[in-house]
Amino acid sequence: MTRMGPIVRRGGCVLGSRSSPSAPTAVAGRKPTAAANRPPVRSVMIDRRALADIADHGFDGLESVFALFGVTHPDGAVQVMFAADVSAERTRETSSVQVSFARLAGWNKRIAGIRDCELIGDLHIHPRDHGTVANPSRADLKWWRSQLARSSRPFWIGAVAQRPYDADAAWLTPTVTTFVIWKDDAGRTDCCVLDAELEPRR
Numbered sequence: 001m002t003r004m005g006p007i008v009r010r011g012g013c014v015l016g017s018r019s020s021p022s023a024p025t026a027v028a029g030r031k032p033t034a035a036a037n038r039p040p041v042r043s044v045m046i047d048r049r050a051l052a053d054i055a056d057h058g059f060d061g062l063e064s065v066f067a068l069f070g071v072t073h074p075d076g077a078v079q080v081m082f083a084a085d086v087s088a089e090r091t092r093e094t095s096s097v098q099v100s101f102a103r104l105a106g107w108n109k110r111i112a113g114i115r116d117c118e119l120i121g122d123l124h125i126h127p128r129d130h131g132t133v134a135n136p137s138r139a140d141l142k143w144w145r146s147q148l149a150r151s152s153r154p155f156w157i158g159a160v161a162q163r164p165y166d167a168d169a170a171w172l173t174p175t176v177t178t179f180v181i182w183k184d185d186a187g188r189t190d191c192c193v194l195d196a197e198l199e200p201r202r
């Protein structure tokens with residue numbers, strides 16, 4: 001039997017601003033000012049291989065969700081090496097999708113043998129949105145928080161891919177907005193936007 005995760009549904013934007021997220025930007029007005037409240041992730045790089053995984057599977061006009069596997073370097077740089085489609089096929093719609101935990105478990109097994117590589121987050125597609133900075137829904141944020149709680153790791157990466165403005169560029173070079181969700185020293189869950197660096201195509 002396939003166990004389903006909560007619906008990742010768009011709508012009810014929580015991030016109020018579409019301003020450039022070049023520096024960590026607090027959600028809902030909270031700024032990570034104190035050192036203790038800084039995210040445990042300095043930067044996110046998405047490897048070409050992972051982008052190809054997304055481009056191969058994700059862009060048919062319906063939402064898809066991918067598990068992100070990668071490594072965290074000692075300086076806090078996160079490198080996403082693989083993106084595995086974990087969409088529950090029959091739940092895919094234009095504005096929502098559910099995770100198949102069976103598919104996720106299968107990928108976890110396959111990745112387990114790769115040194116230092118582990119599940120660090122997820123990425124889903126907003127197929128109807130163009131733009132620079134994605135607006136996650138309340139459900140997106142709730143889902144990411146639940147994944148952080150489930151994980152033994154100190155953070156969770158929640159990413160959203162959108163169609164770039166240049167239609168010809170299509171999905172080989174999607175716009176990716178990356179959110180870092182973590183617990184601060186006081187045990188509160190924080191979330192901020194980080195620029196994701198996409199490894200250039202050859």
Ligand SMILES: [Zn+2]
Pocket residue numbers: 008009010124126136137140160
């Ligand atoms: Zn979403």
